[in-house]
Amino acid sequence: MTNRRDFLKTAAMASVAAALPSFTGKPEEENNLEGKGNKPIVLSTWNFGVQANGAAWEVLKNNGRALDAVEAGVKIPEGDPKERSVGYGGRPDRDGRVTLDACIMDEYANIGSVACLEYIKHPISVARAVMEKTPHVMLVGDGALQFALSQGFVKENLLVEESEKEWKEWLKTSQYKPIANIENHDTIGMIALDSHGNLSGACTTSGMAFKMHGRVGDSPIIGAGLYVDNEIGAATATGHGEEVIRIAGCHLVVELMRQGKSPQKACEEAVSRIVKLTKLRNKNLKDIQVGFIALNKKGEFGAYCVQGGFNFAVNDASGNRLIDADYFLK
Template sequence: MAAVGTWSFSLPAVERMQCMILAGQHSTDVVENAIADVENDVQTGCYIVGRGGFPNNKGIVECDAAIMEGLPGRFGAVAALRGVGQPCRVARQVMERSPHSLLVGEGAEAFAREKGFIIEPNNNMLSDHTATAYQEFLKSGKQVRGHDTIGLIALDLTGNITVGVSTSGKPFKAPGRVGDSPLPGCGLYADHTVGAAAVTGDGDKIMCYCPSFQIVQLMRQGLSPKEACCSVLADIKKRTGEDKCFEIGLIALNLKGEVGAASSVEFPYTFWNQGMDSVEKHVLSY
């Protein structure tokens, strides 16, 4: 039994995951519901997630989300989805009820509508903070720093493992831009015989290295989650140059409930596993 999440703002989500896991819920339900809470909270939108997230350069909020179970072929994702405050729930439906694995843009919106989701006006997706930031961007070109996303991994009582990610994407991005988050092997990956990994940071760069897939493969070869994350980060730094590495944070969880992380920036993450009374936060320095 274990749960892990990216960034400090995942703490309430991981605390909820702890309760759901101990209550015997399936790892996929745990991940979906915990991410949905974060997505639908306008206050966490400033962390580039869901409702209240930053819009693209046309002022429209477009969200990416994905869920992947450890079982072969169990993956669903949406990208550039507009008007849905909990895109991870649509990603779950893609996994469960679509012959496809990834739906984008108008196709993702049509699927969501077909499955009973309400498509809200764009104003409902913005917060006062992100709407103001967009106006400042239009006036002066002022950018917003940071590449946060929410990434959660759950290992349940019966050994099922699921990983999920969600993001509103790079602030003021081009319409239709998709980063690493909803791409299997890039933003997330899971294998029921090994474990799972999630990645956060500069998605345009991350997707070129397939880090989450590499982490899981290294754990398959016997590395601990921490060793696997550090090995993948070291390889990326070797290829980019130590002083030119982009922003990236990596988390991993194996079937023993062991957690590991690595990062090119200061990176707080939260976790809990069997034997711990409460969720803890660790901060990686760089």
């Protein structure tokens, strides 16, 4: 699998978002792109979303449920030790512990979430078990682990050799300064519309590398890192979770679509809120990256981010492709 860090280094930071060849020839403002009513369809964040979409598409193309598709899809990077910001192989916190966060939401507004979960390779499946087998919507820390073990999940070491080496190197300075678009704070968020017209979403991450133990970002928080309203649409986010939480980002995107905005315009408005608050707090916008992707009930989609470098994958009947998202900071 292509390393996302290498991909982003070669991406043209000043370029306007451009779709792959299946969209060649469309006006520049459409390149980002607002899909025109495709169903079924699945979107996911970052270039590892291409392979994840492939697994989700196997469910969707056979008239499967969007919920099953998004779980199957995000399990691909969760289980890949080469992906350093999701699941097995994720970078540890400053104490050397790999802690995982995930949430899932279906078309009936059923939700499940886990945070600060250790030793379990697929937190998204634990989140689904929380949703389906408990009266709660979120379990955290040791409680989440004990629940996972009670459900038959296997406890295993998630700290791979390469991540451990990076952590030990980091300990020499112990400087915590997340860098935009570097592979230390990324997430896979996935949203899908199935052939029955139903939406679901999933979001999973190992969080920021070398974070304080116990830190939780937006990814497991319904309304921040993920939100689904089966009447309207769905959205998911990636990047600096604190900034997404600050505006309840994905709920905001969906509510903007409820007001009549396209998925693209809704993502743009959410980013503008982050930009405004960042300036209000006298923070440097260049130090922040947040990206949103959104999908409405019609199968139209859009994406937008604070600064260049964020891409997302789209899979529908016309194929599976990677698109560079448009961005604010140019």
